[in-house]
Amino acid sequence: MKGSARFFALCLATILVGGSLYGTVSNASPFSLPIGTVVLDAGHGGHDPGATASWQWEDHVYLQEKTITLELVRKIADALRAARPDIDLVLTRDSDTYLALQDRADVAAKLNPGVGKSIVFVSVHANSSPSAEPSGFEILVKQTDKRLRFLDAQVQDWAIARFANQTASELNRLLNRENLLFATAVREQMAKNFPQARDRGVKEQDVWVLNASKVPSVLVEVGFVSNSDDAYLMTQQTWLDQMADTLAAGILAYINLY
Template identity: 30%
Template sequence: MKKLLATIFTALLISSHFFADNAKTTDFLVSAQKAGMTFYWDPLTSSGLIEKNGHRISFHAGDDFVLQDYKTVVNEKAPVLENGKLVSYSSFMNSAENFFKTESNDNPYRIGAILIDPGHGGKDPGTSSVQKIGGKSVKLVEKDINLNVGLKLRDYLKKSYPDKQILMTRSKDVYLSLNQRTEIANSVKLKDNEAILFISVHVNSNFNESASGYEVWYLSPGYRRQVLNAKSAGEEKSLLPILNSMMEEEYTTESILIAKFILDGITAQVGTQTNSRGIKAEEWYVCKNSNMPSVLIELGFVSNKKEAALLNDDKYLQKLSFGIYNGLQAFVTHFERSRGFTGK
């Protein structure tokens, strides 16, 4: 990460290429599609990214600079929103096309670690409920369900990724404060070309016993984090707010993608056994204090009789775990390929 940030700062200082504001404009989405670029857009943060040939350009609508492959800041006018539509200067599209043709000799950027956080534990049981299941009164406790799914997920990931750090905040019934969980996440040692993902697992409850379904949360874009420290900027501390904003928006975009992939993965596994409540944004403590892409998964409602029976079934928990695993696997593949990682 230090090496990456140093490259970003150096590039920002020496980059001087800039196209005039009065250049011809085009419909960005149409132009990107014609050029064979894959486009992702987050309307909440007005940030987007385009991919092609193993390279990526990310931007914030209206900014005077863009970020290439997460390391080079270029003074290029980013697409801008006009009447609800993204419009780009033709110079931007020309520059993007030329960049996507380049070959990269850099080390592949990859996911180096995945941290699984089974919520609650020890003296903190989380939510609980007593339900009649199979004619017997059964008490479901959130901390136990979270740990069960977390351990299954860990085993799936370890088998598929022996070269990555597959970690857990807790692997048994012990208490950890929210602060301890985020400290664990932020202290994981990574190589310069590696990133970490934070996955928090929880179970829901509601006074309305008809409430049911699973959902995946990411940090609300309205909450602004300080994800870079002052030491990263060296002598150019005036650039820190700009780079912090760009890095934070990258984390948000990636968190949304993780949430989508996980939600799709769970849906594929559980089918019509219960319902998807979608992707949502909230300022969860573990997400807003973890300096990395992070999501919080709510597996279902122990307060719902039908769903409680499912959450008490180990085979169903295996489906949930495998769905999360498939979602993470899809994201890892996407993430690493988008940075020129081919594995060939």
């Protein structure tokens, strides 16, 4: 590159990085960039079975949430891989192992999304109730008043570059907005593909793994192991396939916003 051309390129780079040419560049949400990575979190595992239930149908069936979530997450990964081979997939666990909540959230929080890219986090769970009556699916997001600190003592260099342009409250506001958009995209697919299931909606909930996540995140409760109809479906491969494809479609619908 000739001297004058190099100088011009340098000036342009400075303007673009500084954002003075396009005022929106420096103010763009760090959470609404094209998604480069999807983190899939199968709830529970190892010595933590999650919700469990015993049912007597033709055979005795013992359901464990940790098994259902792992099976679903593996199927979601297959569906996403087929649809978008360009997107990186990270499973917090791919075996029957225990993982602390902090470690699950850290997987997404410590992952460098890459320049101009974003990450999303999806935790898959099955619900349980002391009563056999409740059924259906719900999508959880973190409580909007749970404020995250994006620049703390352990912050990595890429995160400083990413989060230094906005105030903490602006970052929290932007993240809450993405969480809601993400949850709505997933809910729409669920409602469309499981019209007979009870749609319990999108709920803000005080869930540790969501509160600690610094990327757009949802927790999906696919159904109740404590409800006979929901539990029976969870033993059926066709239902598991359909649920995984639906969750993948919800994730893709959100990804396609950017």
